[in-house]
Amino acid sequence: MSDLYLEAIEQARVYDVAIETPLELAPKLSSRLNNEVLFKREDLQPVFSFKLRGAYNKIAHLTEAERARGVICASAGNHAQGVALSSHKLGIKAIIVMPRTTPDIKVKAVSRMGGEVVLFGDSYSDASEHAYRLCEENGMVFIHPYDDPLVIAGQGTIAEEMMRQYPGDLDAVFIPIGGGGLAAGMAIYLKTHSPKTRIIGVEPVDSAAMYDSIKAGERVSLKQVGIFADGVAVKKVGKLTFDLVRQYVDEIMLVDTDEICAAIKDIYEENRSIVEPAGALGVAALKKYVRNTGARGQLLTAINSGANMNFDRMRHVAERTEMGEGREALFAVTIPEKPGSFLNFCQIIGDYNITEFNYRLSSRKEAHVFAGISVSDSAKIAALEHAMLSAGLATLNLQDNELAKLHIRHLVGGRCDLVENERLYRFEFPERPGALLEFLTRAAGRWNISLFHYRNHAAAYGRVLVGIEVPPHEHDAFENYLDELGYTYVNESDNPIYNLFL
Structure with missing residues (x-):
């Protein structure tokens, strides 16, 4: 089978419309990571994508x-x-x-x-x-987007170009995976012409259809697909691509939203281009690979697969970049409600720059503080957390808490003593004209809405945080009602950050 694909790649007709994209050195990232980092610039295609x-x-x-x-x-x-x-x-x-x-x-x-x-x-x-x-x-x-031999062969021409542009063996190549066509086509060619190259596919943690399928030994269908990196958001990978990726790709790495955002910034700082989230997967995984393996002096290549970025989405990217680089820490800290407590807390933080500080009196015994702190690297986050705990302060590290990063940081101080039997839910609904009104209309009725927070993220789906007063004996009926609404939702009622601040 590989011979047929190799022949199809070598005979592929792509250059009537596509260009041979450059394989560029990324000097800043290379210096920072102590490896030679190359970008394959598929974001330069006429449609800004491979x-x-x-x-x-x-x-x-x-x-x-x-x-x-x-x-x-x-x-x-x-x-x-x-x-x-x-x-x-x-x-x-x-x-x-x-x-x-x-x-x-x-x-x-x-x-x-x-x-x-x-x-x-x-x-x-x-x-x-x-x-x-x-x-x-x-x-x-x-015309299938990935599960077709001729489509796979067309994507494989990227690997053929890379072998011409850099005849030696690359140590590792990082390839975004959605349906799998790009990784399948490139892996077949690379394994034949550069057998020592480690081929690493990359997926977001919340859209890992290929990773889960290979782990299961068969194609699986995701119940829910993350929508941030929409260019690779598929529920089920292709039949052909699954077999080819399983055979030719050495490893699949998963990266999160913060890591993707940090990679978008890295690419921008190298060449002033702004890639879409899916287009930055390769760079995000490359950085993670170096951190995990301690690689030095290697030749590493990331496929910058696309640059169809919505301008409005860059606001969200900018917000999450510092966390993705390990340069901003978020903590929820409980301190005694007495004179000098804030001074003691600030002395623990020391010379670090505070990026966010939210507080509201919650009782006469203790106060809850939501703090953002600028740090130079992720190791400093662990050191800060250790210092706070050593001082006897109850501390939550919020780096991996989506509720805190998406909503709570904008809602601190929202506790209300009048609220009874409140339950908290995160929802996603299609972001189209009238969608928010539709959501409110469908959700209104039997139960009182006690909290509502919505932020537009310039994505295909909107995100809403809702607090609803539901008596204990109606919990089952309420859950059935949510299922009938048809929106994706997550029950956040037991999230510790909710109990602290809302």
Whole structure:
């Protein structure tokens, strides 16, 4: 099978529309990590993503009869643009089905490239099902975003370019994984022509469909998919890609939102380009690999896979970057409510810069403080936590607490003695016009809302924190009601940070 893929990669038709992207040295990151770090700049493609390669290779190999039928695909962004531009180049009709939650910038980009956009559903799964229906009804050719041999071969041309650009053996290559087409195509070629290279796939911790599938020994379907790195947010990987990744990829690493945001900043500081979250996965994992293994003097390459970033989302990225770099600590600390307590607490912090400090009187015995502290590295966070605990202060390290980072830091001081039987939930709902009003309308009624916090993160889904007064004997009925609402939710009623501040 590998010989067939190698031949397909070497004969792939991609350069009618795609460019050979540079393999660039990242001098700042190289110096900081004590390794030679290279970026493969797929963010420089005409559609700002590698997806153009596979889409064009597939469409260019269609027969005349197939071209006459036209093509169709489902995508929330990068694949859509690749199909639209490829079809336009070849004079073929293209229908692109996109979720209604797709940012307007991506919808307009597809339209400009000649694709006929159909908006349907709130998720990629909804759009995909509708695209298959339209495909059957209209007799069109479906262009799969990853689970197709010609698409996989098109993505594999990136590895072929890298071998020409750097003939020696790379020590490790870090490749983002969504459905698996990019990793599969590149891994086949690299394992043949650079067998000593360690091939490492990368997924977000909350969208680890390939990682979970390989661990299980079969393809699994995720119940819930994280939406921050939307370019790799898939519930189930492909049949072909699963087999190829399992055979040729050495390891899959997982990275979190903070690590991704820090990597976006690293890439920006190297070349002043702003990649999308999925495009930064490789750099995030590369940094983590160096931390975990202590690698020195190695040649490490990250695939910067795409740069279709919503401008508004950069606000959220900036907020999380410092934590991803281990340069901001967040703590919830309980101190005695007596004169001199704040002074003693500040003396423990010492010369560190305080980035955030929230406090409200909660009783005459003790006070709860929410503090953000600027540090030089993650080791200092552990030292600070140890110092606070050694001083006899109850301390919670909030680095991994999503509720604290997303909501609580903006709501400290919200405790109300009038509230009874409050339960706290985090919700996600499709971010489209009228969605917030729809949520409120559907959630209102039998139970009183005692807290509500919402922040727009310029993503496909909005995030809401809700406190609701529910008597104990109605807990089961309330949980059934939430299930019927149909929104993704997390019960945060037992989260310790909720009990401290709200």
